[in-house]
Amino acid sequence: MRTIQVPEMVDRQKFNRFHLQILLCCIFIIICDGYDMFMLGTILPSLMAEWRISAVEAGLFSSYALFGMMIGALVFGPLADKFGRKNVILICTVIFSVFTFTSGFANEPTSFGTQRFAAGLGLGGVMPNLIAIITEYAPKKLRSTLVAIMFSGHALGGVVASMGAMYLIPNYGWRAVVWLGALPLIFMPILYKLLPESINYLMSKNKKSKLVDVLNRVNVNGQYTMNDNYVLLHEQLKSEMKGFPVKQLFKNGRTLSTLLFWIAFFMCLFVMYGLSTWLPKIMGGAGYELGSSLTFLVVLNLGAVFGAIVGGKLADRYGSKRILVTFLVIGFISLTMLSFKPSMIMLYILIAIAGGTTTGTQIVTNAYVSQYYPNEIRSTGVGWALGIGRIGGILAPTFCGILLDMKLSLQVNFLAFAIPCIIAAAAIWFIQDNFSNMTVIKEKKKLI
Numbered sequence: 001m002r003t004i005q006v007p008e009m010v011d012r013q014k015f016n017r018f019h020l021q022i023l024l025c026c027i028f029i030i031i032c033d034g035y036d037m038f039m040l041g042t043i044l045p046s047l048m049a050e051w052r053i054s055a056v057e058a059g060l061f062s063s064y065a066l067f068g069m070m071i072g073a074l075v076f077g078p079l080a081d082k083f084g085r086k087n088v089i090l091i092c093t094v095i096f097s098v099f100t101f102t103s104g105f106a107n108e109p110t111s112f113g114t115q116r117f118a119a120g121l122g123l124g125g126v127m128p129n130l131i132a133i134i135t136e137y138a139p140k141k142l143r144s145t146l147v148a149i150m151f152s153g154h155a156l157g158g159v160v161a162s163m164g165a166m167y168l169i170p171n172y173g174w175r176a177v178v179w180l181g182a183l184p185l186i187f188m189p190i191l192y193k194l195l196p197e198s199i200n201y202l203m204s205k206n207k208k209s210k211l212v213d214v215l216n217r218v219n220v221n222g223q224y225t226m227n228d229n230y231v232l233l234h235e236q237l238k239s240e241m242k243g244f245p246v247k248q249l250f251k252n253g254r255t256l257s258t259l260l261f262w263i264a265f266f267m268c269l270f271v272m273y274g275l276s277t278w279l280p281k282i283m284g285g286a287g288y289e290l291g292s293s294l295t296f297l298v299v300l301n302l303g304a305v306f307g308a309i310v311g312g313k314l315a316d317r318y319g320s321k322r323i324l325v326t327f328l329v330i331g332f333i334s335l336t337m338l339s340f341k342p343s344m345i346m347l348y349i350l351i352a353i354a355g356g357t358t359t360g361t362q363i364v365t366n367a368y369v370s371q372y373y374p375n376e377i378r379s380t381g382v383g384w385a386l387g388i389g390r391i392g393g394i395l396a397p398t399f400c401g402i403l404l405d406m407k408l409s410l411q412v413n414f415l416a417f418a419i420p421c422i423i424a425a426a427a428i429w430f431i432q433d434n435f436s437n438m439t440v441i442k443e444k445k446k447l448i
Helices: 006-012 017-051 055-083 085-103 109-137 140-172 174-194 199-204 208-218 235-240 245-250 255-285 290-318 320-338 344-357 359-372 375-405 410-429 438-447
Strands: 003-005 229-231
Touching: 003 006, 006 199, 006 208, 017 055, 017 085, 017 109, 017 140, 017 174, 017 208, 017 255, 017 290, 055 085, 055 109, 055 255, 055 375, 085 109, 085 174, 109 140, 109 199, 109 359, 109 375, 140 174, 140 290, 140 359, 199 208, 199 375, 208 229, 245 255, 245 375, 255 290, 255 344, 255 359, 255 375, 255 410, 290 320, 290 344, 290 359, 320 344, 320 359, 320 410, 344 359, 359 375, 359 410, 375 410
Parallel strands: 003 229
Antiparallel strands: none
16 A cells, blocks of 8 residues: 655646646636636726715725635635535635626616625635635646636736726626626536545545545646545644644744735735726826726736736745745836826836736745645635735725825825835735745654
8 A cells, every 4th residue: 555645746746637627627627716706896986976975985985805715715715625625716706706796787776896805705615715626736836826826817807807897887887897797607517527626625524535646647647546545644743734724824933924924915916907997097187088097907907917827936946935026026117106196108108017016926926825835724824814905905995095186296195105016015024934834844744
């Protein structure tokens, strides 16, 4: 009987068809998630005109969704670590798809805001689990790259939302943009069939036959059987990981780094959701027409896709911390330069750079935090970082709406996004990498 060290076996594998299958499923879901979140920025001017609401009131719509996302991340992350990631991912996808679709029938702000909150529960719950399941199955040398490629679908969803809105709003109105959010429901049977369950969950529930099937797809040459002994974590260390998962985020020297991750996520998501919600309106106030303003949102999200993929590859090669700090400093510079209203060509370049070094940086940070925590608390670690970070996302749309209502200068509006980049860079710089996988170090010592 063989003893198989499952994490080490997964780490050593080359990218194959099974990895591609997981990646495509997760990309599809995260594109839909991104579309759902970013489409709000494209329809806000229409909502403000139809319902005659102020910028502050309109900003609350985004805050409602982000508040729901915060709760969803905090709740569904730990639940997935206990009850499996696949089912939680699919349940959350159904939640945000259904409530996005029904919000298209709202005739007044309260109903629309309530349904945005409900959709946010699913949006927030699906993200940490998609990141966790990609991290769990990805070969070690491609981990940051694959998480970044997957999560760049979130920004790509923003591109789809912006381009779709440029056609749909003039021809069919804002409701058509919202109704398109029901698309994932059609693909649920396919997703259920193709998406695998977490290895950790299968082992904890003693579902050995399903585990063997999955591992033989991870490693097509493994020839694993029911007679093999599969090891995920040393039994003594496994007992240390039991209990309320959130407590584990502060054990084994992880307290300071956990808090620093939360600060970095707060700042990054403040910038990410503030820009995605209000960039069209800010540029409209600077004298650009709605069509041009939506184009800026497309460029912002295309820059985010490019920045995420390039940043992920650089992080795998040179280390996440060094790349993230560099990107955030560049983000600060680009946003500051945008405030001086440069020429049109330079404007597009700076917006693309800003997207790559803000939203793109947040995507690479997701990969960083997912690798920082052990597999047993990975969804919890990512979920709580995203959940706490959502507070920044919640505050940003309303805060920026207040700035717009005050009719302050373009410089002040962009500095509100530039300064958090420096704060996030400082937080990431002081994260203690040497404490990231203390349990794994202990495990190896026990097995020697």
